Amino acid sequence: MRILVMGASLRPGSFNVRLAELAASVLRDQEVEVDLARYAEFQVPGYDASAEDGQGVPDGARRFADRLRAADAFVLVSPEYNASVPGTLKNLVDWVSRLKPQPFWGHHGLLMSASPRLTGGNRGLWALRVPLEHLGARMFPEMVSVAQADTAFAEDGGIAEEKQAKRMRRTIEDFVALVRAVRSRP
Ligand code: FNR
Numbered sequence: 001m002r003i004l005v006m007g008a009s010l011r012p013g014s015f016n017v018r019l020a021e022l023a024a025s026v027l028r029d030q031e032v033e034v035d036l037a038r039y040a041e042f043q044v045p046g047y048d049a050s051a052e053d054g055q056g057v058p059d060g061a062r063r064f065a066d067r068l069r070a071a072d073a074f075v076l077v078s079p080e081y082n083a084s085v086p087g088t089l090k091n092l093v094d095w096v097s098r099l100k101p102q103p104f105w106g107h108h109g110l111l112m113s114a115s116p117r118l119t120g121g122n123r124g125l126w127a128l129r130v131p132l133e134h135l136g137a138r139m140f141p142e143m144v145s146v147a148q149a150d151t152a153f154a155e156d157g158g159i160a161e162e163k164q165a166k167r168m169r170r171t172i173e174d175f176v177a178l179v180r181a182v183r184s185r186p
Contacts, residue, residue, distance in 0.1 A: 001031075001032050001033065001072050001073075001176070001179065001180060001183060002032070002033040002034075002035060002070065002071045002072055003027055003032050003033070003034055003035070003071055003072060003073045003074065003075060003176075003179075004035045004037060004067050004068055004070075004071040004073075004074040004075070005020050005023055005024045005027065005034055005035065005036050005037065005074070005075045005077070006020060006036075006037040006038075006039060006042075006074070006075070006076055006077065007019065007020030007021070007039060007077040007078075008039050008076060008077065008078040008079065008086060008088075008089045009039060009078075009079050009086075010039055010040055014079075015079075015114035015115070015116070015146070015149035015150070015153075016077045016078060016079050016112075016113065016114050016121075017039075017077070018114070018149075018153055018157065019077045019112055019113075019114045019144075019146055019149075020036065020075070020077040020112075021036065021157060022153075022157055022158060022159070022168075023075050023077060023112060023144075023168075023172060024036045025157070026168070026169055026172045026173075027075070027172060027176065030172070030173060030176045032176060035067055035070070035071060037064075037067055041060070041063055041064075042060040042061065042063055042064040042092055043060050043088075044058045044060040044061050044091065044092055044095050045058060046091055047091055047094045047095055052098060057095055057096075057098050057099055058095060060092070060095075061092060061095035061096045061098075061099070062099070064092060064096055064103075065096050065099050065103040068096075068103045068104065068107060069103055071107070072107075072108070072179055072183060073107060073108040073109065073110070073175070073179045074107060074108075074109050074110075074137075075109070075110045075111075075112060075172075075175075076089075076109065076110075076111055076112070076128065077111075077112040077113065077114070078111070078112075078113055078121070078124060078125065078128055079113065079114070079115065079121055079124065080113055080115055080119070080121035080122070080123055080124030080125075081124065083123045083124070083127075084123065084124055084127040085124050085127040085128040085131075086124070089128070090128075090131065093131050093132070093135070094131075097131075097135055102135060102136070104132060104135040104136060104137040105135060105136035105137070106136060106137075106138065107137050107138065108137070108138045108139075108140065108175070108178065108179045108182070109132055109137045109138065109139050109140065110139075110140045110142075110143070110144075110171070110172070110175045111125040111128055111129065111132075111139065111140075111143045111144075112125075112143065112144040112145070112146075112168075113125050113143070113144070113145045113146070114145070114146040114149035114152070115145070115146075115147065115149055116148060116149050116150040117147065117148075118147050118148065119145070119147065120145030120146050120147035120148075120149070121145050121146075122143065122145035125143045125145065140171075140174075140175045140178065142171045142174065142175075143171075144167070144168045144171050144172075146159065146164070146168075152164070
């Protein structure tokens with residue numbers, strides 16, 4: 001089973017990229033093949049219908065769609081900006097949604113976030129669920145948000161606080177179990 005994992009931040013030292021790397025290592029422990037993607041690979045201009053009519057969907061969105069299609073499921077790890085989804089990520093989703101067949105449809109997804117603040121970026125994930133569910137992605141009900149991310153990570157890259165680390169691992173394991181069960185359905 002193959003899962004695409006992406007931390008949606010370009011910032012060197014990004015907490016969300018760190019969390020994406022941690023999710024990737026938990027997935028590998030579950031014998032999942034991980035495609036750990038860098039956000040920089042999928043940079044696209046702001047959506048413009050006339051640009052789409054003229055030049056089509058940009059390469060960054062096509063690359064993301066190809067990686068999504070090659071995976072059984074995806075894990076998006078996103079910062080929260082102003083209590084919502086970062087504009088660049090929503091813009092990428094908008095471009096990707098223009099492709100046919102629409103690549104998110106039927107794909108299982110898990111959302112995660114990290115933030116230095118106490119809410120852990122969770123409000124942004126609720127906003128991100130809306131377009132993804134609209135596009136037919138099967139979004140896992142549980143989400144993982146790491147609060148106080150500037151101090152939450154241990155030196156080995158794990159989550160320092162044991163209860164939170166266990167909960168994150170359990171959520172990822174449950175997600176993998178669901179995707180495996182659906183895949184093996186006759
Ligand atoms: C933020 N940040 C932020 N954090 C949060 O928990 N809730 C919020 O609403 C916002 N809003 C917000 C808006 C904008 C424009 C920026 C640039 C930042 C802070 C954010 O969580 C912090 O910068 C993280 O470090 C971003 O994630 P990465 O880049 O570390 O992965």
